[in-house]
Amino acid sequence: MKNTMCFHIKRFRMSVIGGLLTIAIAIPVHAQEGSVRATQVDARVIGEGLIQVTLLGVGGGPHAGERGKDALGINYSTLVEIEDVAFLFDAGRGAAEQIASIGKANFQKVDKLYLTHLHSDHNIGLPDLWATAARTRLRTAPMQVFGPTGTKEMAEHIEAAFEYSFRYSARPSAPLALIGKDIQQGVVYQQGGITVTAFDVDHTPPANPDMHDQFPALGFRVDYNDRSVVISGDTRFSENLIKHSEGVDVLIHEVTESENAGHHTTRVEAAQVFNRVAxxxxxYSHILHGIEQQLTRDTREAEYTGALLVGKDMDVITIGDEVTIMRAGDTPNGG
Structure with a gap:
């Protein structure tokens, strides 16, 4: 049995770092001793040999607002940074604003965008991210987007849709190239000791099982320096995800608030995944805001006792010899 510890860090304000007001983790974390801790260190400084994960947005579906499920808020997007390389996994609503809040240089740094699937809550921020980077001259190199079948065609349609906007301007400019590529399960990036692997997951509605081949969905794993993170994307309970998550340091997994999972994962099923992957x-990401305590309670009742974080927009997770968590704080005016 694992030696576990439980600790609470009180919420407090810190200085604004790189446009991001940060606070220590403010929820109980049950963790294997020495493996996970809250930190007050500047989370935007990426140390050598580390993987840094920023949950740009954790909201799932069209109702993703911080003020409740009926408000429009930030959708699902995850930024993974390794030294001077950055990968963006999905680009939901607000992705461009969240990246800009970290620093405008990130528009140039984010070289590759990986889409888990083509539902709008995972890609509606792509046109904004691409067009903003181009029109503001924050980026000059083409933007590359990789995803399941349909990604290449979608990128071509986005370029066509904005062609008029680039021409009809006080400062007409050639649009920044948006290069889409359809990918399948396998290694999709391998350079500088970094490996990004795509793997199949199942986001098929039970009533339409034949749709799986027509509308595939992917999860992703990033490995570097014997450290790793897996991003599930949207999926039902997936044996293939468990297989590709073997030995992973951080597993970011979607979850539904409903007992009828449909093409998502229930809390009981997520607990089973966590227990098997360890x-x-x-x-947890891709969630409805306002049910965080319920998610934690139900996952514990399903007998997962390992380290668990219910994600919040702009949380920063750093993976080194240990995993550290820096939680995003309130706005300076307390709003």
Whole structure:
């Protein structure tokens, strides 16, 4: 049995770092001793040999607002940074604003965007991210987007849709190239000791099982320096995800608030996944705001006792010899 510890860090304000007001983690974390901790260190400084994960947005579906499920808020997007390389996984509503809040240089730094699937809550921020980077001259190199079948065609349609906007301007400019590529399960990036692997997941509605081949969905794993993170994307309970998550440090997994999972994962099923994978840290993303305590309670009742974080927009997770968590704070005016 794992030696576990439980600790609470009180919420407090810190200085604004790189446009991001940060606070220490403010929820109980049950973790294997020495493996997961809250930190007050500047989370935007990426140390050598580390993987840094920023949950740009954790909201799932069209109702993703911080003020409740009926408000429009930030959708699902995850930024993974390794030294001077950055990968963006999905680009939901607000992705461009969240990246800009970290620093405008990130528009140039984010070289590759990986889409888990083509539902709008995962890609509606792509046109904004691409067009903003181009029109503001924050980026000059083409933007590359990789995803399941349909990604290449979608990128071509986005370029066509904005062609008029680039021409009809006080400062007409050639549009920044948006290069889409359809990918399948396998290694999709391998350079500088970094490996990004795509793997199949199942986001098929039970009533339409034949749709799986027509509308595939992917999860992704990033490995670097014997450290790793898995991003599930949207999926039902997936044996293939469990297989590709073997030995992972951080597992970011979606979850539904409904007992009828449909083409998502229930809390009981997520607990089963976490127990079988046994990551250093399990993270919930793609959630409805306002049900965080319920998610934690139900997952514990389903007998997952490992380290668990219910994600919040702009949480920063750093993966080194240990996993550290820096939580995003309130706005300076307390709003």
């Amino acid at each position: 990551p250093k840290l399990a993270v």
